[in-house]
Amino acid sequence: MKxxxxxxxxxxxxxxxxxxxxxxxxxxxxxxxxxxxLISRCLNAEIIxxxxxxxxxxxxxxxxxxxxxxxxxxxxxxxxxxxxxxxxIAVTNVSGYAxxxxxxxxxxxxxxxFSQIDHHNSNCAQGLWQKSSTFCLHSNGxxxxxxxxxxxxxxxxxxxxxxxxxxxFEMNVIIAERPNAQQIRAGRMxxxxxxxxxxxxxxxxxxxxxxxxxxxxxxxxxxxxxxxxINTARGALINNNDLLNALNNNQLACAIxxxxxxxxxxxxxxLLAAQSEKLKITAHIAWASxxxxxxxxxxxxxxxxxxNNNEQINRVD
Numbered sequence: 001m002k003x004x005x006x007x008x009x010x011x012x013x014x015x016x017x018x019x020x021x022x023x024x025x026x027x028x029x030x031x032x033x034x035x036x037x038l039i040s041r042c043l044n045a046e047i048i049x050x051x052x053x054x055x056x057x058x059x060x061x062x063x064x065x066x067x068x069x070x071x072x073x074x075x076x077x078x079x080x081x082x083x084x085x086x087x088x089i090a091v092t093n094v095s096g097y098a099x100x101x102x103x104x105x106x107x108x109x110x111x112x113x114f115s116q117i118d119h120h121n122s123n124c125a126q127g128l129w130q131k132s133s134t135f136c137l138h139s140n141g142x143x144x145x146x147x148x149x150x151x152x153x154x155x156x157x158x159x160x161x162x163x164x165x166x167x168x169f170e171m172n173v174i175i176a177e178r179p180n181a182q183q184i185r186a187g188r189m190x191x192x193x194x195x196x197x198x199x200x201x202x203x204x205x206x207x208x209x210x211x212x213x214x215x216x217x218x219x220x221x222x223x224x225x226x227x228x229x230i231n232t233a234r235g236a237l238i239n240n241n242d243l244l245n246a247l248n249n250n251q252l253a254c255a256i257x258x259x260x261x262x263x264x265x266x267x268x269x270x271l272l273a274a275q276s277e278k279l280k281i282t283a284h285i286a287w288a289s290x291x292x293x294x295x296x297x298x299x300x301x302x303x304x305x306x307x308n309n310n311e312q313i314n315r316v317d
Contacts, residue, residue: 003026071316097295116141154233
């Protein structure tokens with residue numbers, strides 16, 4: 001079968017693609033693909049691999065040979081699933097591959113924040129310890145994770161891994177129920193209550209019509225002024241204007257964002273332009289450890305093999 005990978009550049013150059021090449025007859029790699037290039041590149045393809053390139057109904061209807069779309073990610077917002085189903089095009093995704101990578105990112109940020117690592121490294125680099133009158137230069141000090149409450153929004157593989165590590169740090173783990181839920185499931189806490197109690201809020205839920213702008217002025221009003229918000233899920237879960245206002249009004253202490261609603265962001269993006277010390281932003285890299293990327297590619301290959309064997313694995317259509 002002929003396969004095209006539309007945005008291979010979303011993976012590191014040193015990721016091994018052997019597993020993919022072994023399950024297709026022909027694999028064509030494109031670093032990125034613009035909407036204008038899309039049809040011509042996919043016209044003869046039986047399999048499309050896409051991370052973020054959008055495949056809407058109009059595109060899918062013009063690809064008569066297409067049998068399978070492999071989303072090289074967990075989120076499926078970039079593919080019109082209803083159209084694919086109607087056109088008898090199978091769609092797969094991959095989940096769980098980045099649980100260790102994302103959890104490591106979350107706790108790397110938390111440990112740096114509460115242990116004030118950059119600050120204490122800087123003290124020594126500037127020669128301040130050498131001038132100290134005692135053996136220990138406390139300066140900004142540090143605070144333990146133990147005893148702090150972490151509210152997890154989205155209890156899938158990623159949220160569960162973060163919860164597992166939090167328990168090792170002797171933190172109080174809160175699994176938040178969906179906002180406005182009529183019933184609170186066993187082991188969960190009402191959303192508003194969880195937000196109000198949390199010292200740390202970590203987002204791991206998908207972007208849907210119900211979750212867009214989930215964190216808005218109303219929710220920020222519920223948070224502790226000392227709380228930290230971490231988003232490794234999707235940028236559109238947070239209302240940017242409301243977040244910036246909340247930070248400026250001391251409604252929360254810090255926001256750590258690995259995702260934005262537009263990626264890559266514009267140079268004048270409101271949060272990047274703010275240059276707030278309470279705002280830490282990274283370029284959607286929490287998922288992307290070498291091991292997680294390799295696992296993802298190998299699982300995409302398994303999805304293709306399963307499709308060829310008429311097996312239903314990771315199908316979302």
